[in-house]
Amino acid sequence: MADLFGICPWWLSSILDNPIRRLVHDPESILSPYIERGQTVLDVGCGPGTFTIAIANLVGESGRVIAADVQDEMLRIVRDKAERAGLSSRIVTHKSRPETIGISEMVDFALAFYMVHEVPDTERFLREVTTLLKPNGRLLIVEPKYHVSASSFMRTVEAAKSAGLEPVSEPRIRLSRSMLFELAS
Ligand SMILES: C[S@@+](CC[C@H](N)C(=O)[O-])C[C@H]1O[C@@H](n2cnc3c(N)ncnc32)[C@H](O)[C@@H]1O
Incomplete structure (x- = not known):
């Protein structure tokens, strides 16, 4: 899917x-x-917002979603969708750079769905995500099976562990390799 x-x-x-x-x-x-009402959630590499809108519904009125992507056009699509769904007040879009997500707000949960393989420096990315997690904060990484080999995914899991994350479970998600992590205490 990458260009x-x-x-x-x-x-x-x-x-x-x-x-x-x-x-x-x-x-x-x-x-x-994984997501509760009132939480702050980061959807990094949000793309056109397939998950962003669902997250905004799950966090409810008192929650907040930060939708981050390196492409302005993706963020524009997310804003349009949020507006149409009446969810704009819960969703903020953020333009990241390839080498840094670039947010400072702490989050309860971060989602990286089908995006880690596109990041130029996985170790750095995972260290940055780790600094953004609140105590007991969690990260769900999901990667496409057709694009990311088992050994490559294991390297990502090892990099996440080195960054200070503990693997919690491997949610079953179709066509995917996935791992849920929690901030190590
Ligand atoms: C394959 S799409 C997945 C989009 C969405 N998560 C989904 O599953 O529908 C990957 C997205 O990650 C974004 N992306 C790639 N590298 C990124 C980075 N370093 N920081 C933030 N977003 C990034 C791309 O612009 C693209 O929108």
Whole structure:
């Protein structure tokens, strides 16, 4: 799905958010076990917001979603969707740079869905995410099986452990390799 520059281009956003994808990766059923009302959640590499909108519904009126991406066009799509869904007050968009997410707000939960393989420096990325997690904060990494080998995913898991995250479980998500982490105490 990545283009010549290593990231999924915005004009492929309809591949990421359409009824078939939602059947395969139902955002609410994937995320509802981990997200509570009132939480602050980071959706990093949010793309066109397939998960952002579901997260905004799960955190409720008192919660907040930070949708971060390196592509302005993706963030514009997210803002349009948020507006149409009446969820703009819960969602802030943030333009990241490839080498840093660049937010300072602490979060209860971070989602990195189908994006870690696009990040230029995985170790640095995971260290940064770790600094953003509140105590007991959790990170869910999901990677596409067709694109990320088992050994490559294990390297990501090891990098997450080195960054200070403990693997908690391997949620079963179709076509994917996934790991839920918690900030080590
Ligand atoms: C394959 S898409 C996945 C989008 C979304 N998470 C989903 O599953 O529908 C990967 C997204 O990650 C973004 N991305 C790539 N590298 C990034 C980085 N270093 N920081 C933030 N976003 C990044 C891309 O611009 C793209 O929108």
